[in-house]
Amino acid sequence: MATKPYYLQNDGKVSRTPPSYLxxxxxxxxxxxxxxxxATGRVERVDTSLVEQYCTQYEIYxxxxxxxxxxxxxxxxxxxxxxxxxxxxxxxxxxxxxxxxVMTMKDASNQLNTIGAQLGLSPKxxxxxxxxxxxxxxxxxxxxxxxxx
Numbered sequence: 001m002a003t004k005p006y007y008l009q010n011d012g013k014v015s016r017t018p019p020s021y022l023x024x025x026x027x028x029x030x031x032x033x034x035x036x037x038x039a040t041g042r043v044e045r046v047d048t049s050l051v052e053q054y055c056t057q058y059e060i061y062x063x064x065x066x067x068x069x070x071x072x073x074x075x076x077x078x079x080x081x082x083x084x085x086x087x088x089x090x091x092x093x094x095x096x097x098x099x100x101x102v103m104t105m106k107d108a109s110n111q112l113n114t115i116g117a118q119l120g121l122s123p124k125x126x127x128x129x130x131x132x133x134x135x136x137x138x139x140x141x142x143x144x145x146x147x148x149x
Contacts, residue, residue, distance in 0.1 A: 013038060013044065013045055014034050014037060014038065014043055014044070014045060014047065014048050014051055015034075015048070016031075016034050016035065016038075018030035018031060018034075018055070019052065022052070022055060022056065022059075023056070023059045024059075025058065025059040025062050025063070026052075026055040026056050026058060026059040027055070029054070029055040029058040029059070030051065030055045033051065033054070033055070033119075033121065034051065036121075037051065037119060037120075040120055042120055043119060043120075047119070050115055050118060050119055051119065053111070053115050054112065054115040054116060054119060054121075057108045057111040057112050057115065058108075058112060060104065060108040061105055061108035061109060061112060064101040064102075064104040064105035064108060065101075065105055067099065067101035068099055068101050068102060068105065071099055071101070072099060073098065073099055073102055074096040074097060074098050074099060075096065075097055075099060076093060076095075076096055076097075077093075077094045077095055077096065077097050078091040078092060078093055078094060079091065079092045079093075079094045
């Protein structure tokens with residue numbers, strides 16, 4: 001029994017069922033974007049890893065956002081004050097510290113934008129893909145005619 005190469009499995013399409021190893025939010029994202037991607041006709045089975053990356057970055061983004069909602073963008077820092085015997089006698093405000101989830105959310109957002117553009121998930125990237133598709137619809141003969149005009 002011969003098996004098909006990976007890119008030809010599932011008729012060359014991305015599976016509508018998310019991989020079992022994805023988290024809950026990533027699976028939710030998968031179920032939302034795969035039908036759209038299939039409808040555009042620009043994503044194939046070999047692009048599955050990009051879809052996985054997009055969905056996992058979405059989950060990271062959402063988890064970081066929940067942490068920010070719970071703990072705030074920044075947290076106050078305090079310096080412990082001690083007496084000569086080492087007993088804690090109070091705390092002194094030392095400023096604010098940025099929640100590390102802010103940077104995590106920013107990084108995930110950047111990745112979502114980059115991968116999303118590759119998949120055609122933004123209005124600008126869809127327009128660029130349409131422009132590229134329109135250019136490739138012309139024959140080489142037509143291109144040469146236009147070049148020598």
